[in-house]
């Protein structure tokens with residue numbers, strides 16, 4: 001049975017933290033592939049500052065060079081609020097023979113009880129939690145923890161640096177940095 005890891009996110013923009021946790025979990029859990037799924041409208045936070053077309057393109061560029069990483073555009077194609085339950089229900093029925101592992105940072109773990117249809121979502125995926133500075137991984141939900149190097153990078157930090165003309169070198173892939181500059185993203 002194929003084992004696929006899912007990393008859903010706003011990816012505004014994608015950064016090295018995303019790529020590092022995805023690769024670490026892939027290796028630790030012996031997953032065949034990781035699918036990155038950019039949300040159209042994140043369910044529980046403000047709308048992304050950046051158009052979904054740009055976020056999709058940045059994810060596409062960020063994963064170049066890792067043949068185990070794929071982009072899945074199911075949420076931007078569906079439009080509306082990107083509830084994980086809707087996404088995983090659709091993917092499970094399209095790929096009934098696949099086991100899905102949904103990767104979340106520790107900042108997401110404490111909100112799991114508030115996720116849409118969480119009890120049924122638990123039947124569709126196994127959650128894999130990774131550490132994130134300043135957050136606890138403890139939860140009553142069955143989340144398997146994978147130890148990853150603590151990476152203190154967030155999209156918020158990248159956006160702030162870019163709007164202050166700061167450097168994001170080595171925080172995002174070079175090709176993503178070039179795309180951001182060419183398209184004048186995050187300049188205020």
Ligand SMILES: Nc1ncnc2c1ncn2[C@@H]1O[C@H](COP(=O)(O)OP(=O)(O)OP(=O)(O)O)[C@@H](O)[C@H]1O
Nearest residue numbers: 008009010011017104105108132151153154155156
């Ligand atoms: N540095 C990191 N360490 C661990 N998990 C992370 C890290 N960055 C992002 N994640 C996880 O990746 C997923 C997608 O994150 P998202 O695209 O929202 O990025 P973000 O950096 O958290 O964004 P923002 O700063 O805009 O809230 C979430 O599950 C999040 O917890």
Ligand SMILES: O=C(O)c1ccc[n+]([C@@H]2O[C@H](COP(=O)([O-])O)[C@@H](O)[C@H]2O)c1
Nearest residue numbers: 008009010042043044083084085115116
């Ligand atoms: O389905 C939900 O209720 C839900 C609530 C919060 C977050 N999520 C998903 O968790 C992933 C990370 O969310 P975010 O807000 O950090 O981009 C992303 O795939 C979201 O769709 C899902």
